Amino acid sequence: MKRHIDLCESRMEFVFAAAQVVAEAAAAAVAERGRFLLALSGGGTPSPLYDELSRGEFRIPWASTHVFFSDERAVPPEDERSNYRMAADILLSKIPLPEGNVHRIQGERGAVDAADAAERDVRGFTGVAAPQMPVFDLVLLGMGADGHTASLFPGSAALSETDRCFVAAAAPDLDPRVERVTMTLPCIRAARRVAVLTGAKGKREALEAALAGCEEGDETLPVARISASEHLFWIIRP
Template sequence: MIEVYPDKEALSQAAAQLFSQIAQKAVQAHGRFSVVLSGGGTPRRLYQILSQDQSLPWAQTHVFWSDERLVPPDDPGSNYGQAKAVLLDHVSIPPENIHRMKGELDPDTAVTDYTAQLRQFTPARPWPRFDLALLGMGSDGHTASLFPGPISEAENTQPVIAVTAHYDGRPAQRITLTPLVLNDAARILFLVTGADKADALTAVLQGLPQPEKHPAQRIQPRRGSLAWFVDTAAATHL
């Protein structure tokens, strides 16, 4: 499903409504709501809207992340830090329900730690089947910290991997959930805004399958549903 909105505000309001619907239904169905948050500028307005909605079942909400830079949690580049400042500090979510990637650790230790966190959340499975995974996409077609280039064996066999990414001219060590985990989510929602994403969006949605070149194509839910919320600027070439 592809939904086109006039601007980021309309897109964010629609995403907030969907977030609320999925959260309420998940709590009714199995007593808790698990969501994967993403970093970057696109979801920031969504997080602001959600921070003002105290009707959401925050006490039953468990928050995870799609990826994280290996920086301390108070670093401006931390995805956790952004979500904390914009959203989590403003809602009544129990601290133990916040499952952050520990960017202050070395890559191998951070991967091991988050792999263990996933398993602890759903002991009967190696990773959770998240109720919702929120993802973005870069102008190069990357999503989470899955970047263009050869697909490593680890990406196809491990739930969490370490990567070194060169994006916006800045090399950075990161850890990321892999498609193994993301494609198990019950609902996946991409949020894409801006004219700089237009070419990549067209290639991902309408181009030939080239998952090495366009990593967002690696997101193909096994049993869940996939939706794209995009603004008119990003949808220029669709």
């Protein structure tokens, strides 16, 4: 695995660097396999990236792209806390992506049922049976000040999952305090490319610790356990 660290000096540089990673991953995936499997992240950090991608200056082969999500809250899709709603409002509703190519996590079903449905969806679509992991071309992630990523929080039982792609996660001790569905570590690590998009402000201690790495099995800093099969990108804005 190759690790790439991009310390951006401006918001514009951050957006360009992230969009370039998406465009390159998409081009390579479609050229080599005929489709691009992309997992989107929630939260505020990727929203300017999604806005940039919606403008069309970066030529993404949307007709050959299938969009999944790295995590979701157990809320309906129209809820303002929904990661799907954020992505739909900013990006998905503005691009020529076939409706059937969006694989949202159905948070309105409750975390456990939604995780089971997401598991069936990704395995049915890719044809990969447990305990093997389907291979995403690119997984986008964020990072919290506590070192969580997706909805993998410090000490979470989800960090010990070995056979599933998606599991339910308890409501964290931060807002919004709702149950979650999260992509698991084995599924993330199986991806060809993973990009962690984060700001440095208020997260410097966790960021430095994450970049330094951690011992396998350490549950205190989940983002430090992230890897990829080919390329791991850290794209850091001021």
